[in-house]
Amino acid sequence: MNYPISQMVLLSALALLFFSACEDDDGTTTPDPDEVTIDVDPDLFLIASLSQPVTTVACTLSDGTSTTCYQIVAGSSPSDHQMGPWCPDNISDGADKGGIWLEGGEVYDVDGAFIENMATFYNDDTWQMYDANGDIFTTDTQEDCANAANPNVGVEYRNFCVECLPSYITEITQTYLIPTTPVKLSSSTQFGGGPMGGVSVRGLAFNGIRFDAPAPVNAILGAYTLAPFDDAGGHINLNAGYHYHAATGNTTEITQADGHAPMIGYALDGHGLYGQLDSSGAEPTDLDACRGHYDDTRGYHYHVDAAGTNNFINCLSGAYVN
């Protein structure tokens, strides 16, 4: 069969498009040599939030690459926003007295009315987190915070709003290594299993505070406790310190001149982390399974998931330090 020249050209162009596409049959991606790689900029981290300046150290990445990494030692409190509040005191309290809860992809204010309405919200009359005066049962000591956060939380903490305070973690620092130049790999690394089984951090905000693995909300609710996040999407764990489960726009953002979503930090593999939505409120439509994509300005980078999803990114496309 003879094709007219114009169709031949079209077919060749289509073939070229097909073969230069970066998604392989098995779902892995092949790094394109023409793609720009953007180095991590250590000056973007907020020195006032860190417990010491960012330093450069030798490191070995998950793919065996020997390279350099930035060592970021985060303190226990962010310098760009306040922590808390988490639990309101009384069911008459407004949203300014409590934090947020994430359910079914939505962000809910944990105000007094939310606490009052929990039995209806979860369709379970066991929920009764306040007394006859409307005062809400809230953990109020470090010991209560530790006990209520235990996976085998006892029934004595049923119907408690769990609130661990900044004063419990003033000595905590967290040290992270991020490759100075990201190395994109041919296949992504899933969180939660295999080599990343022990890694819960997804990335860092510019204040050094971690964007963490999804909060175990089913275990929390299963114990009839509520462990709200503050309006910045963070709460405190006595071991991990203050950490985020949602990107709510309260941390330092770097606006992008072209209307792209703002930069909010770095993923653990050194690729940039950006907000979910661009300046017109749209999410990119070409995100890969990890929630990443490429452009010539930002290189390969991720867009975090909606705040209500209790999730940031789904996997890492680049090498990381375990």
Ligand SMILES: [Zn+2]
């Ligand atoms: Zn948490």
Ligand SMILES: [Zn+2]
């Ligand atoms: Zn983007």
